Amino acid sequence: MACGCSGKKRHRISPEDLKGQRIPVLGAGMSGRAVATLLERRGLEPQLFDERAPEASRTFSPKRGECPFCVISPGFAQNHPWRAVAAQAGIPLLGELELGASAWEGSLLCVTGTNGKTTLTSLLEQALNAAGETAAVCGNIGKPLSALAAEESTVEWAVCEMSSFQLFDWADPVAEAAIWTNFDEDHLDWHPSLEDYFRAKWKLVESGMPVYAGPDVEIAARSFGLSIPGNLFSVAEVAADRPASGIFSRAPFSRLYDLAHAWWIASGRDSRSLREVALKFKGLPHRLEPIGQHEGRSFFNDSKATNFHAALAACDSIETPICWIGGGAPKGGDLGAFAAEIAKKIDSADLFGRTGPELAVFLEKTGIPVRVHSCLEEAASSAFSHSSSTANLLFSPGFASFDQFSGYSERGEAFRKWVLGLLNRVESI
Numbered sequence: 001m002a003c004g005c006s007g008k009k010r011h012r013i014s015p016e017d018l019k020g021q022r023i024p025v026l027g028a029g030m031s032g033r034a035v036a037t038l039l040e041r042r043g044l045e046p047q048l049f050d051e052r053a054p055e056a057s058r059t060f061s062p063k064r065g066e067c068p069f070c071v072i073s074p075g076f077a078q079n080h081p082w083r084a085v086a087a088q089a090g091i092p093l094l095g096e097l098e099l100g101a102s103a104w105e106g107s108l109l110c111v112t113g114t115n116g117k118t119t120l121t122s123l124l125e126q127a128l129n130a131a132g133e134t135a136a137v138c139g140n141i142g143k144p145l146s147a148l149a150a151e152e153s154t155v156e157w158a159v160c161e162m163s164s165f166q167l168f169d170w171a172d173p174v175a176e177a178a179i180w181t182n183f184d185e186d187h188l189d190w191h192p193s194l195e196d197y198f199r200a201k202w203k204l205v206e207s208g209m210p211v212y213a214g215p216d217v218e219i220a221a222r223s224f225g226l227s228i229p230g231n232l233f234s235v236a237e238v239a240a241d242r243p244a245s246g247i248f249s250r251a252p253f254s255r256l257y258d259l260a261h262a263w264w265i266a267s268g269r270d271s272r273s274l275r276e277v278a279l280k281f282k283g284l285p286h287r288l289e290p291i292g293q294h295e296g297r298s299f300f301n302d303s304k305a306t307n308f309h310a311a312l313a314a315c316d317s318i319e320t321p322i323c324w325i326g327g328g329a330p331k332g333g334d335l336g337a338f339a340a341e342i343a344k345k346i347d348s349a350d351l352f353g354r355t356g357p358e359l360a361v362f363l364e365k366t367g368i369p370v371r372v373h374s375c376l377e378e379a380a381s382s383a384f385s386h387s388s389s390t391a392n393l394l395f396s397p398g399f400a401s402f403d404q405f406s407g408y409s410e411r412g413e414a415f416r417k418w419v420l421g422l423l424n425r426v427e428s429i
Contacts, residue, residue: 018044018068020045021044021045021067021068022045022046022047022066022067023039023044023045023046023047023067023068023069023070023071024046024047024049024060024062024067024070024071024091025039025046025047025048025049025070025071025073026049026060026070026071026072026073026076026082026093027049027050027072027073027075027076028048028049028050028052028053029050029073030143030144031073031074031096031144031146032048032050032071032073032096033048034096034100034143034144034146034147034150035071035073035096035099035100035144035146036048037146037147037150038099038100038103038146038147038149038150039071041150042103046071049082060082060085061085062085062086062089062091063089064089064090064091065090066089066091067091068091068092069091069092069093069094070086070091070092070093070094071093071094071095071096071099072093072094072095072096072169073096074095074096074097074163074165074166074169075165075190077190078168078190078191078192093169094169094171095166095167095168095169095170096144096145096146096166096169097139097145097160097162097166097167097169097170098169098170098171098173099146100138100144100145100146100147100148100149101145101149101170101173101174101175103146103149103150104145104148104149104158105149106155106156106157106158107156107157107158107176108145108157108158108160108174108175108176109124109157109158109159109160109175109176109177109178109179109263110160110162110173110175110177110178110179110204110209111124111139111159111160111161111162111178111179111181112161112162112163112164112167112178112179112180112181112201112204113179113180113181113182113183113201113214114181114182114183114184114185114186114307114309114310115181115182115184115252115305115307115309115310115313116181116182116252116253116255116256117140117161117162117181118140118141118161118284118287118304119253119256119283119284119287120179120181120256120259120260121137121139121140121141121159121160121161122137122141122281122284123248123256123257123260123277123278123281124159124179124260125137125157125159126277126281127260127264127273127274127277127278128156128157128159130273130276130277131269131270131273131274133156133157134154134155134156134157135155135156135157135158135159136148136153136155136157136158136159137159137160137161138158138159138160138161139160139161139162139163139166140161140162140163140166141161145158145160160175164187164190164191164197164200164201165187165190165200167200167201167203167204168200170203171203172203172207173203173204173207173209174207174209175204175207175209176209177209177210177211177212177263177267178204178209178210178211178212179211179212179213179259179260179263180201180204180211180212180213180214180217181213181214181255181256181259182214182216182217182255182309183198183201183214183216183217183220184216184307184308184309185307185308185309185332185333185334186306186307186308186309186331186333187307187331187332188331188332188333189330189331189332195224198220198221198224199224202221202226205221205229205231205232208229208231209231210231210233210263210266211231211232211233212233212235212259212262212263212266213232213233213234213235213259214234214235214236214255214259215234215235215236217232217234218232218234233262233266235258235259235262237258238254238258239257239258239261239262239271241261241271241272241275242254242257242258242261243257243275243278243279245279246278246279246280246281247281247282247283247288248278248279248281250317251313251316251317252313252314252316252317253283257278260274260278261274284304285301285409285412286301286302286303286304286408286409286411286412287302287304287305288300288301288302288314288317288318288396289301289302289412291415291416291419291420292419292420292423294422294423294426295389296389296390297389297390297391297392297393298318298392298393299392299393299395299419300314300318300392300393300394300395300396301395301412301415301416301419302314302394302395302396302397303395303396303397303401303408303409303411303412303415304408304412305396305397305398306328306331306397306398306399306400306401306408307331307333307398307399308333308338308341308342308398310396310398311324311326311338311342311396311397311398312338312341312342312345312398314394314396315342315345315346315394315396316345318392318394319392320345320347320392321347321387321388321390321391321392322345322346322347322391322392322394323346323347323348323349323350323383323384323386323387323391323392323393323394324342324345324346324348324349324350324383324394324396325349325350325351325352325376325379325380325383325393325394325395325396325397325415326342326349326350326351326359326395326396326397326398326399327351327352327353327354327355327356327359327379327397327398327399328352328353328354328355328397328398328399328400328401328402328403328404328411329353329354329355329399329400329401329402329403330354330355330399330400331399331400335355335358335359335362336362338359338362338398339359339362339363339365339366340362340366342363342398343363343366343367343368346368346394347368347369347387347388347391348368348369348370348371348383348386348387348391349363349368349369349370349371350370350371350373350379350380350382350383350386351363351370351371351372351373351379352372352373352374352375352376352378352379352404353376353397353399353403353404354403355399356372356373357372360372369386371386375404376395376404376411376414376415376418377414377418380393380395380415380418380419380422381418381422384422395412395415397411
């Protein structure tokens, strides 16, 4: 095993070289505002552009040589016209993550993957703090890396959850190490192909930093014709001290512990502190979260399952029979193949959202009972009414939330509210 650090140095943006220049910031959401604050604290002048802002801030038309670079927030589509405008003016685009990393003075640990990123990021942050090192989560959870870099802080480790959108705009990632949980079909509404999605994350491996990954990452790399370099460590073995209880004792969380353990040991740390934190770890809201029970039936909130692989893994992790509640906004992918796989794991399905009607057509071919509804609450009520008295109700949508909700958290809270309301009603009868 290699050590848990990279020999490369992160590029530093020098405020002295850029004094008096305006830096366009594309997007005025959380990431864009964090970038603006960071630039201001470095003595630079950010100029925010946002399509939802007043007219003056929606016209991005720089002249050649007008600015040294632009900073782009995560999620801007690859065909967004502002990308073309910057390219035509010869202005480099820096992702928010790249800017934050260039200003971050501490150590950086990257966490990416199709599933399990948030749980693993939270575990590692807690374990580092418990071991006497100061750490903070950032990126997709907590605050943007740029916001963390802008603070006057004594934090030693930034444990950064990174999406493929963020990595797409980071030309040459540099960090102490990366952990890549797994790879599966996702975000095909944003990336042109599965290989494009993979290559956005593969930049971590190409950078030369140590990358600890689930075995399916190496399998996918070979399928795309890529050779496996010496800095990619495929973690297939079970950690010797994997907890015998708690969430990391069972799938799908156990494989996350194995990955954390591999990096932890390779970086010279004592595994006891990691294991002690893992044993006490309570899990995260909306990720296979038990909400309650009624006469032996359990209700699980897995709203964070926004792709096929997560929903299938959730089905594997709870006892059958299962009444599955799923649906939402499409993200691309083979709907028929997903229906065929999930039908093997569930006893009935109640669907809602934009994908509900189309998914129902595929599921009906498998012979399992399927019902389609206009909203989540109707789907949940139907699942409870029609399923057997021994069936567990699993809300693990498998799709994005943005057709009916602002995000998976709002969607999960809606399900939680429905379950608690149901339990109050049945217990009062």
